[in-house]
Structures are given as structure tokens and as C-alpha cells.
Amino acid sequence: MVKEPFAESSKSKNFKIAVLASTNGTDLQAIIDEMKKGLMPGISLVAVISNKKDCGALEKAYANSVPAIFINPENKTHEEFDMEIAKILEEKQTDLIVLVGYMRILSSAFVRKFPHRIINVHPSLIPKYSGQNFFNKGVHEAVLKAGEKETGMTIHYVDENIDTGDIILQKTCPVLPNDTPETLKTRVQDLEKKWYPEAIRQLAKEYGKTG
Numbered sequence: 751m752v753k754e755p756f757a758e759s760s761k762s763k764n765f766k767i768a769v770l771a772s773t774n775g776t777d778l779q780a781i782i783d784e785m786k787k788g789l790m791p792g793i794s795l796v797a798v799i800s801n802k803k804d805c806g807a808l809e810k811a812y813a814n815s816v817p818a819i820f821i822n823p824e825n826k827t828h829e830e831f832d833m834e835i836a837k838i839l840e841e842k843q844t845d846l847i848v849l850v851g852y853m854r855i856l857s858s859a860f861v862r863k864f865p866h867r868i869i870n871v872h873p874s875l876i877p878k879y880s881g882q883n884f885f886n887k888g889v890h891e892a893v894l895k896a897g898e899k900e901t902g903m904t905i906h907y908v909d910e911n912i913d914t915g916d917i918i919l920q921k922t923c924p925v926l927p928n929d930t931p932e933t934l935k936t937r938v939q940d941l942e943k944k945w946y947p948e949a950i951r952q953l954a955k956e957y958g959k960t961g
Contacts (some may be wrong), residue, residue, distance in 0.1 A: 775811075838868060869953075874938075
């Protein structure tokens with residue numbers, strides 16, 4: 751799998767990540783907690799950017815002294831909005847863009863601007879229960895309806911389609927007989943909170959930014 755080099759403009763030894771988020775930011779908090787524990791050496795969180803002014807992710811960023819940026823999508827085309835984000839990411843010399851409950855589909859122009867530099871976590875074992883019609887609790891409802899015995903989460907690169915980018919890692923968990931969409935969501939999120947920070951660490955090492 752051929753990967754594009756990360757931002758050549760970044761002269762810092764730190765591996766700079768930025769988070770795009772629209773919802774509560776549960777996985778964002780897990781990343782911040784790992785940083786606070788000293789478990790992500792050489793990795794810095796340079797911004798949390800959201801299209802939702804009052805979302806939990808921005809609140810978590812404020813509470814942890816991380817630059818929190820709201821960008822209003824009103825009266826902007828899809829590409830105009832994305833290019834506004836791109837400008838901020840470039841100014842901050844971002845190495846990796848991390849999607850955390852980001853409820854907008856990125857424009858092709860944005861994805862092409864950051865090849866193999868955008869990652870996402872999806873709450874199923876891609877290719878199962880992925881694509882445009884599967885998001886949030888609906889994924890877990892579909893898993894239960896199908897009678898699956900196992901589910902999990904997938905961390906993958908973002909390409910110009912939905913949930914089709916190269917897989918970085920997958921982790922599984924059981925589907926229990928008495929599960930509801932809510933209990934299954936919690937179990938999958940536990941996987942996300944453990945493995946999203948680890949995936950970022952792996953990528954930082956892979957691209958020579960950390961030891």
C-alpha cells in the first residue's frame with residue numbers, strides 16, 4: 751500500500767494531529783486522556799474543529815485547553831466550507847486529520863488535498879454495515895437485526911467514497927443475547943477509545959515523527 755508523505759511544511763519533530771468532530775467527542779476525550787498520561791509522546795493535538803457550535807467535542811477541547819474552532823457552514827458551498835477547514839489545517843502544519851463523530855461527508859477536493867492523511871473510525875467491521883446508510887446507532891441496530899454474533903470497529907483512511915479507504919486496523923467484540931443498540935454501542939466505543947490512540951501512535955512512528 752503506497753502512502754503519500756505527510757506535510758513537508760511541518761518542521762517540528764512533533765506529530766501534529768487535528769480532530770474534526772460534530773458530536774460528543776467520546777473518542778476525542780480518550781485521545782486527550784492518553785496524552786495527559788504521557789502515553790502519546792511526540793504527538794500534539796493542534797486543534798479541534800467542528801461544524802456544530804455547541805457540540806460536546808468542542809466543550810472537551812475548551813476544558814482541556816486545546817484550540818477549539820467552530821466553523822459555521824451556513825451560506826457556504828460544501829467545498830467552500832471544507833477549504834476553510836483546510837486553510838486552518840495547513841496553517842497549523844497538521845500531519846494527520848482525525849475524524850471523531852464528524853457528521854459531514856468530506857468533499858473530493860478536500861480528500862485529494864490530504865491523501866492518506868485523514869483517518870476515521872467506523873463502528874462496524876468494514877465492509878459490513880458501512881457506507882452512506884450506516885452511521886451512529888443505526889449501525890448497531892442493523893447488527894442486531896441480522897443476528898450477528900460478533901461486531902467491532904474499523905479504523906481506516908478516508909478516500910473519496912464512504913467507508914472505502916484502506917483499513918488500518920480492526921478489533922472485534924461479541925454481540926451478546928440481551929444486547930440493545932445502546933449496550934452494543936458502549937461495547938464498541940470501548941474498543942474505539944482503546945485503539946484510536948494506538949492507531950495514531952502507530953502512524954506517528956510509521957512516518958518517523960516519534961521513536
